[in-house]
Amino acid sequence: MTPEAKARQLIDQKLESAGWVVQDMKQLNLGAGPGVAVREYPTDTGPADYLLFVDRQPVGVIEAKRDDAGANLSAHETQTERYANATLKWRKGELPLRFLYESTGQIIFFTDGADPAPRARELFHFFRPKTLADWAAQSDTLRRRLAEQMPPLPARNLRDCQVSAVTGLEKSLAANKPRALVHMATGAGKTFTAITSVYRLLKFGGAKRILFLVDTRNLGKQAHQEFMAYTPPDDARKFTELYNVQRLSSSAIDPHAQVCISTIQRMYSILSGEPIDESAEDISLNELGQAPSQARLVQYNPKVPIEEFDFIVIDECHRSIYNLWKQVLDYFDAFLIGLTATPDQRTYGFFNENVVAEYSYEQSVVDGVNVGYDVYEIETDISRAGAMLEAKEWIDHRDRQTRARRWAQTEEDTAYTATDLDKSVVNPSQIRQVIQAMKAAVEGKIFPNRTETPKTLIFAKTDSHADDIIRTVREVYGQGNAFCKKVTYRAGIDADTGKPVPGDDADSVLASFRNDYHPRIAVTVDMIATGTDVKPLEVLLFMRDVRSRGYYEQMKGRGVRSLDAESLKKVSNSADSAKTHFVLIDAVGVEKSLKTESRPLEKKPTVSLDNLLKGIAVGARDEDTVLSLGNRLVRLGKQLDDKALARIKQASGGIGLQDLARGLVQALDPDRITADALDAAHAAGITRSADSLSNDELDAARRQRVATACQPFDDPALRELIEAARREREQLIDTINIDTVTRSEYAGQAQANAEAVVRQFSDYLREHRDQIAALGFFYAQPYRRRALTFDMIEDLHDALQRPPLMLTTERLWSAYARVQESKVKGNGIRRQLTDLVSLVRFALGMDEELRPFAESVDKRFADWVFRHNARRATAFTPEQMAWLRLVKDHIASSCRIEREDFDYAQLADKGGLQKAWAVFGEELDGLLVEMNEELVA
Template sequence: MKELADQAGNFAFLAKDAPELTKLGRLAEHFFLLDAPTSLIKTRQFAELTAKDIAARHGELPDTRATFDDVLRALQRRGLLQRQIADLFFHIKRVGNTAVHENEGTRSEALEALKMARLIGIWFHQVYNQAPNFRAGPFVPPQPPEDATPALREEIEALRKAVSDSADAEAKARMAAQEAIAAQATLEERAAREAEDRAFWENYAAEADRERQTAERTLAQVQAQAVASPVAELSDLAQMADQKAQELEIDEATTRVLIDAQLRAAGWEADSRTLRHAGGTRPEAGQAIAIAEWPTESGRVDYALFIDGQAVGVIEAKRSIRNVAGRLGQSKRYGQDIILTPEQKLTFTPSDDATAFRVPFVFVTNGRPYLKRLETLSGIWFWDARTGEPPRALMDWFSPRDLTARLEQKLDPAALAKTDRQLGVTGLRDYQVEAIHAVEAAIASGQRRLLIAMATGTGKTRLAIALMYELLRAQRFRRILFLVDRKALGIQTLDSMSNTETASLLKFDKIFPIAGMDKAIPDLEDRVQVSTVQAMIRRLFDNPDGQHPTPGSYDLIIVDEAHRGYVLDAELRDDDLGFRNLDDYLSAYRRVLDYFDATQIALTATPALHTREIFGAPVFHYSYRQAVIAGHLIDHRPPRRITTALSQTGIHFDAGEEVAVVDSRTNQVDLFDLEDEVDFEVAEFNKKVHTEAFNRAVATAVALECPPDKPGKTLIFAARDTHADILVKALRQALTEEYGPQPHDMVEKITGEVDRPNERIKVFRSDPRPKYVVTVDLLTTGIDIPSIVNLVFVRRVNSRILYDQMIGRATRRCDEIGKEYFRIFDAVDIYANLQTVTDMKPVVVNPSLSFTTLLGDLNRATTDEDRVWVRDQIVVKLRQRVRHIDPEYAKPLEAVLGPLVALPDQLRDAPPSATADLFARHPSLATVLDHAGNRPRPNGVYISEHEDELVSITDTFGRQASPADYIESFEAYIRANMNALPALIAATQKPRDLTRQDLKDLATALDEHGFSEASLRRAYGTARNADIAAHILGFVRQAALGDPLVPYATRVENGVQKILASRNWTSKQAQWLNRIGRALKDQPVGDPALLSDPLFAQQGGFDVINQTFDSGLGDVLKDLNAAIWSDGSEGGRAA
């Protein structure tokens, strides 16, 4: 009878591979009629055991004793539960918890839970029991109980009709058997049969419980096997799970139950079974309710949304809708035709083409979760009748509070168009004001994603605060999320908000309430919230059952350091969304940005390609070179290359040599006899090989070049935390040997591993010590410490973005220590390595992807660009693979393919079709490459005892070998272009008419060819054994015309004296000329724009000062330029 019970229910298909699940499902069916709460408990046990099994098979089970909630969170965190499946699990967990703790639950809930559990079982069987082609028949419902509600009886009859209409003979037979038993048995006979069966079902339940416990005990073994499995296998399994989840068919009734739950989670009263217009449900004051089947003039809309008794939106929700975006037309019609009483009508201002609408918000959904790559076929599509903007997809439902906040927005674009108004935050620089107006214009034009590119140190945070002030004051937005990627940056931003003064003399945070980083949900009155992206990810995706922000919680998001998204969850390439599941590739930023329905402004100093793909081209750009020219940032001298004996030769271990290797997971040191020679280049030092001698040599160089008694601080970049410890020890020793005993806190490590790292950062910024800090990633971006004058790279990075961010740590001015430039020390040849790095995006998007997966991508690619992209991933992965493949596998492969080492280059130089053809001719090649063993080599970090010594510390001038070569290259460029580039023509032939824009254009052109003022000053100083503080214009004119190199400050002083002596000036005029001269030492060109700087603006600016010069100030400024820079033809050469 037990076997018959296993084979009789809706879960019989699991009997062979997962009998414990079959029994739990069968028991849930059995108790449906007898006791609904018990049925729900068994369904919950079914779902929990399934979730634990899935987690174990992916190696993600937190602990065999982990709670159901913990397991679901772990699966969600790893992107292993597609939203549609996750909704089923969480629904069963919710109703099951109520049954367990309160002994409550209805038969309607039990029936829905059974249907959902079967859907989970079908998906599980297809994916994890390796039955991808399995097709389950229709769900066979139980006989309706005699006391069934009308709604339950209606649903059971609909399910029975679906069985009758199907072609599934087995399902029909089971339903016929049910009917036969029901027809032939009287009430008394059924009671007698139940009494006879009770003992069986009690034994069956006990056996099911034993099997469940046994299955749970074996999960640890399953977990261990998964952890040891190749990454490619787990990746393929996750991909299959995602694919089968998308193919799952959910019926109309279950779709409505899930949508009801989603609406309730967003804060609406919703139950499409009971809260129906036909059942008498009407909106009331103080309610936020979704009423089902509301009448319109053209039919009934699935839901009408009411807040405080007034209609705010309509929802069309049908499982049968395939093209969700395409069905908005019907939903819009309902928005126009909805039948409302005068009291139920909301007053709002529609857009010009929506004047007939009776509600402002229109929605349509088919219940499927939002997928970017299937955007029109999934998600919740939304249209706003007030703006008339194109419809867009949402990942979740707006809350009532969201819609109320939307209705309070002031959408008039004219409010942002007034560029002559006084800004609320005072003391802004001209480029910051330009940036604000550029953003406002873009928003007024309807742009929803914007990028601002401003060099590190130019005041992006202050700009953001000023921008937030303007947008909140205009009530264009109601709440802003300021998103950072680490807590230290969030604290820094909050400090800036509390210190930024406004025109009203109040600090920013006293005008607009701010929610701190620890607040999960902002309060109603909060206007700004600062959060880390990691915290927001946890709030949004770790616990769907808990309280979390809704898509409209913020209507503006400002993303600080937006380039950082590429190093978080996954390295996103948007093109790949057409190939694989979304969660594997979404970076943490992108997941958050896709979730919120908000205008998004990204701030970055280094706009990477992926940043532009998300936000578009910058609406405003202010470069590092522009900021240096304007005197807002400090330039760096040519990098100083630290060369040691080992960095020149590398580290070599001979075959047969005994080496010590540290296991990075356990820190255990083991000894190995090498079977082959092993070599490490300098790029691998401190990553793959531990070498104290190299670090001692580098520390000696740092101590010599950066004495502790010199002003400013030194920041050193290490490869990993343990490497930072080595450098701290070595540098303390080197300083002591060179300068005598030093305070212990002269050198410190600040990484994520130290106690209270944020406090340590504050000490580094504010206190005299430490003067030398070693870090890994914590201080690479966003941290503001102006006194840093030396950067030391003992870590090779291959990303220009990350390198530029690291450089940005030292670009800020620090006048109190007389900082004129900063220095870069390169111990790992990072500068030369990055000369060839032009694309910020790694070629291999996800190193764990198998050859099998990449080959599938190649065959599915539809454009030449995509085919080349995938081919390149295969080539890079193949190059890495053949380098380490075990000779046992290599020999038979080379017998067929020829030399493996040449194969990557052959494929790279051929069209992508050649790669596809190669794998087509050898169908098993991808599998062999995925699973072939590596050449035997100990895993971990090698320990090198090789001796090392400092060889040299020399300047690096890009591709030029010496300062003289650099100067020669510069002079050749100037001579070749002095009559071709307008900026060079102005600098060499028309200095009188020079403007700031000319100077910017000149510096940009020179910078593009590797010529900066600091590098030229260093090169000329080294070649001529004298440090001449000439200006970039001085170097240009020396190369073009032979002008002597005169310190720029001396040029200005001479020029001012020349002008003062040229005529009789009034005392007021002379006073202004001296002031202008002092300003010109920082702002190298005298034009009317100079007089708009704060020093002059507070005295009335150009217009007022011009009156002092009888409206001739413009000519006076030109004469001053000529006096500073002129050659003989324009009044004599400067001394």
Template sequence: MGNTLISMGAKHQLSERDICTKYITPALQRAGWDIESQILEEVSFTDGKIFVRGKLTARGKRKRADYILYYNSNPIAIIEAKDNNHSVNAGIQQALEYARILDIPCVFSSNGDAFLFHDRTAKGMNIELELGLDQFPSPEELWNKFKIFKGIKTEEQERIISQEYYSDSSGRKPRYYQEIAINRTIEATVKGQNRILLVMATGTGKTYTAFQIVYRLWKARVKKRILFLADRNALIDQTKKNDFRHFGDKMTWVKKRQVDKSYEIFLALYQGLSGNEEEANIYKQFSPDFFDLVIIDECHRGSAKEDSAWREILEYFTNATHLGLTATPKETNEISNIEYFGDPIYTYSLKQGIDDGFLAPYRVVRVGLNIDLEGWRPPKGKLDKDGNLVEDRIYNRRDFDRNIVIEERTDTVARKVTEFLYGAGRFSKTIIFCVDIDHAERMRSALSRHNADLVRENYKYIMQITGDNDEGKKELDNFINPEEKYPVIATTSKLMSTGVDAQTCKVIVLDSNIQSMTEFKQIIGRGTRIREDFGKLYFTILDFRNVTDLFADPEFDGPPIRIKEASEEENLSTIEDEEEEFTNPIIDNVSGEEISVRKPPVRYPDNDTISYVREGSDKTYVSGVAVSVLVTREMYFDNEGRPITVSLKDHTREIITNHYSSMTDFLNRWNQSDKKAAIIKELEEQGVLVSALQDAVNRELDLFDLVCHVAFDQPPLTRKERVNNVKKRNYFTKYGEQSKKVLEALLDKYADEGIATIESAEVLSIDPLVNFGTPREIIDMFGGKENYTAALKDLESQLYA
């Protein structure tokens, strides 16, 4: 028996990994589990949240399961292991949390003596029971429970959900949330559900997820002919060249009037299949039952709208399974994804993606201009650029660049963006969202003036990329290609707000009055991709219009709300439309630009000779206005992704006092910790923004003094003051001359950079420590690693005495 291999006393000395190797894995093998194909050990299923400290970044802990057991490509069981100093059920709560995240029914905890089995399919009182090491269930037993959990009842359903994923030489596999989305879609399909909605945040791999769904259903011959619909050439092109490329000669892009029906995978634009004239409706060349599966990419746009021409295509192929993909389900009086597709079968949100470390976190810098915050009233007799009298009223940020253009405002925004890029890196890919095409054009010109040196080197440093600008549209692919240096800055209005895979975008500038939550989410999604190989781990939002107030809206990362026509009995004051002002924008089918329906020029009957607008335009253009920055502030977000509305100090105090019951509790934890850096990381994972707190209180303080001061009202000491106190005690006399100099150098390093630096193994390899010899030589000065470690701990105790 496994538990008689080692005496009880010796068993308590084994590490958790030893318990796995000597007891748990052998128990699984005896139960019939194949170690090569069915057992995965130490499975990290998240990447670890990215924490940003100034311009430095660090990863948080990955979520890691000790064991995940697979059967027919499906994860069906999870085991959390503990060493033998813990009880058999010590890991069950963590395992249950992971099982909830991973959608797994069978949950186990073990300490090497036995297993605690939590059965999420069980009825009545049998939800948990203890099993001996030789009683672990066989693969077939747990597979049967998995089928109960998923409602799989027939052999045909079982055959389809057991279809393997596509795999190639790259070894790429679906992430855990993609796996859940794929499996739930296939499960829904085999149960006969024909309208399916997947909600996945921008940057989480919707197209790759769709590819695996298509591949498994196509390979199982359940769906033999598939149509992938999008509304932009760029989306079709990306799909064909990237994730769907594995279909090779089985796939075609429907572009011509005459359709070759010999293919199995068809990619098409909505507007490429339909038109105003009957002969332009290419989709009718297919029989209504031709396609088994229709995938609608970015389905928050036209396909959700009942009177849309695009909906005609879907209704024509009504017998096919329709799978909608979106990051932002759209629910207004006229448009409803949920009404058409039903509730999402799976949602993976922006917040989840950031917490898991798959999406880039963001910081927000809000810039308040004087005329935006205070409004602007033209002085008496103020003339516009054409010599016309400017209407006497108060203009605010909703008017600027839509009704009235103040040249100095455009110039000030361009100057502040340039100023920011000087700090962030002038080759940081940047998208500037403007009010309209005219505004994007003027912003490009203003930025070119402020960046004349780089524009002189290459005029493509800044490009206007809008639907009407052919030269700019040609550069879109270069902008989103991480390997291409130019363009660096793109000014746009709507064209780049969605469906643009800008993986290395580090800065998003908001200078447009964005009110639609759907549009806002899509724009934020332009920055959420991570490319560590290009130094892209987070992004910055420069907000000139207070658009980021939408972060505080509960809709920002919550489930979609269905808003439909109300009955006479309903109180209309309780119904809110998400896009009150722009309920039904008109979108150009080719460019994706919003077409503004403008009011006619204003005329005033009391003086027909005075025109308040330019001929051919509804905008007034003025100059000579003093524009300045009233306030610049950085917004902070807690570890739930919500804006922090209290002061940073109060927010930090709340976290720390929830984590430590008293100052004594904190001091005990600090003194007992082998490495203080572990406490720093621990508090960061709780949501303490260490770097921001140092900026707000004093950058010369380390975390120990910050915590004692902010949470427990203790007077703080700077790092230099702590170093001076140590030097005054003259405690170095017990060390040799060289060792003493090393410790003094470590003290100086602490004064400059903090405790985490002197605890790191790399500190002995950098200035000024490198002057004392190699790390090995320095450690030998103390008589070996154990003595060096003891000397370092002694130094720390002196620092915090």
């Protein structure tokens, strides 16, 4: 078949699958179907390769080229236009044909002549006849509407960054740019921005259907909730009252849906015919890594044609679209709109470097949309240097999946490193030391004033690791099951039956973690690593390393969401301000580990070979060794999953693990040895019976059988793969090596952040001394001190905590504690608003130490009472001292006391002003003036 004939054959097949009736000119029958493609239709410039008729009217032309001409198709556009403008034989007065194709069968380019500045674009397949009929019936095209009919964007209820993103995107679409990237920091409202654009594209752009693509089912659910909650700026109804939104849970797309939400895994399944693993939709594609190489390619699906969607919004596009899954995006003829907080070089390249909006994390912090973070590092001896398990130690061996244990000796000396932890070896002491260090740091240094544990998220390496962490957290904190939960969709495995058992409902746990008091700590592998919104989070503990820069930034992003004071107090009652920052606790060196733009698949650590494999490799052929290895492989084969077995089969040259084991066992089968010996004798022309075989002949047959069975194990790669699979499947529980914390401190970046906070505070005091009354009080002469009021302190506090400073009293105190630790006292007590007085005095150099304001008042009160009693004929009575202490406490919490204050709280409970006057008489007013001056000075 010539190249031209091959191309025509492919074109015919694709046209027919799209619903066209393909005919030669000699068999012309325009009534054969709604769409007819006629080969070699005559025109006044020569025959067109294919002329397309819809409902008997000519609408388009296909210029077919040989299948090796794909690189030069653009050179033939002039030829296609010539046929489109030619006079068709037997037809008069026809307008130029609108729909133009150039194709080799493998490659298809398409131009719509009605578009503004018509431009060819590559297609996966041909359009259906109905699609061309619908387009021909419309007064304008989608691209013309995008260029000419999009009204200005109302900015109401939108942040500046969201307005910039929507307008930038619409400008890009008006210019007919096929791909656009929206880079917005986590927490800036990417989904809200996307829904705003989707609404406008449906209402004003006339889009038929839009695909909202995610990479986990949880993100799809979250997006659907946001669509249901969205109210457009020009209509009082909800989005879902105006447009149908379908969250895809099967292969059937609702023909009435204007928005379809789907995981990219499910859409790939629909287009490839590959059965979908429902559980795969719960795992981020970051965790799945590259798709399997033997996976099927996407094929044309007439039920979901390439024109099914006009736009595809790709949520978290940094991690879903660069391998097998990219076929989903290549399939549809749609504008691609990417949303991400963490673009990398691949992202920019895929979207043709067309960044229509850029809103960085740093800018979001300045704007108060997000909060900053500090890094606190925990290092233990074993997490730094590993440990050694000596041979013949009796320890637990635990199955990773079922968690069933067996008590056995180690077979050889096993040295393990930090990368082996919680994979091939579990050291409970190491996990315990990290959790204890976290607890001590959070309670003593990071959030010393909290009475409850701040909402904390722990990232674990595996589900098994997560279970170990959960049990340790509950033990260390002395709390019950509700305190710490795992967030996962995966079912657990019953250790006795080996069957899946349902766990806590993931959505319920996540909702409780977000909105309720319990759980205080959540542990996850990846389900809420990206995209999921948990605003009250204030601590992230990394107990797994991450080598992908983008994925790491996404994981950090779980903590950046800002939250107002009232909302934070609902779940963390002792929080006394809005969320000002979060703390990243690094227990694995994740902040310092080398990050790559594209995350490589994690490789199993190199492990020493099993003694039986070693023996076979060096020539051991005794019966015990061969049978023992065969039996070991039989057991292992029953434990491994299909992927591990497939890897072993590939490495062995196509022999499965069970066949390798069977070969070893059958190599020593006496009947088979006898049969081989008889065959060898027969081949040598010697007649033998089984009884007459010599020992040498039997030994030779045995040696040959064993050698053949053992030959695959000469390959060190296969031996290593088998041993690694066994180690992956089974974990050693090291209770022998006890770990110790070697370092628990803020990281250098946190120190730098603290120094920056201190500088900001000092600069602010200097620059605003004339604008804020409280600052004027501190800068003025001592006699002015009596003018300080609680309202002044509140005004100063409000000014400091607003963006861009966001300097709450707690954050300032923590910063000074890091920068000048030896001069800061009272870290472990809860901050009061009046502690701002102490902070200002310390910053201005009026005090040599930073102490809680109440503590300073206590000291000044003791000095004042001593001086006052020395001047009086009689000391204060016990009753008077009790009242004076109440007055002192009020000043400590409010900076000042006036007569009317006796109507409040404890003063009123003791009898108020009337009782105080009875106790002190006319001396009361003078004492109050004196205490206001002395205790706040």
